[in-house]
Amino acid sequence: MAESRVPEAFARIREEFLAVPQPDRLQLLLEFSRELPELPERYASQPGLLERVEECQSPVRAFSEVDADGIVHFYASAPPEAPTTRGFAAILAEGLEGLTADEVLALPDDYPFTIGLTEAVSPLRLRGMTGMLERTKRQVREQVGA
Structure with missing residues (x-):
């Protein structure tokens, strides 16, 4: 993955995960789950x-909007009984906040696989985060007419 293509917030989140031992990464993801912002x-x-988000086993709904200044905002809802999915949604909410449409579209599609969770959660759950990211990019492309 090209480091230059990863926005600062996403790089910081990845560093945070990679800085803790493998067994503690799931706990960090659960901490993120408690930080998912409320929906407007x-x-x-x-x-x-x-x-x-069909790729998620849990009933997750998400939407990304591009405001008049070209800044992307990500909104998601996931039930409290799905903390892994909520954690992924919270990572995206934190990482995407304040990015431009171009920055979002440049985010590598494999980002979810680079934060050190491949041994902590199932590939199916990682696919859920990838699905959220893919939808975000599609929704942003649709809104900016790319």
């Missing part, structure tokens, strides 16, 4: 506006 009212009151 417009999405909380109309969850159908969020797209279902």
Whole structure:
């Protein structure tokens, strides 16, 4: 993965995971799960506006929007009983916040596999995070007309 293509927040998150021993990485992911931001009212009151992430085993819905200044905002909902999925959504929410559409589109698709969780969680769960990232990029492309 080209380091220059990983935005600062995502690089910091990866470093945070890789800095802890393998057995503790799942605990760090669970800590992230508690940090998933609440949905803005417009999405909380109309969850159908969020797209279902089919790759996730849990009922996860997410949406990325590009504001008038070209900044991407990521919103997701995942049930508390799905902490791994919530953790992945929280990582994306934190990493994507404040990025431009071009920065989001340049994020390597394999990012979820680079944060040291391949031994801590199943490939199916990592596929869920990859699915969230793929949807984010597609939604951003649709909004910027790329």
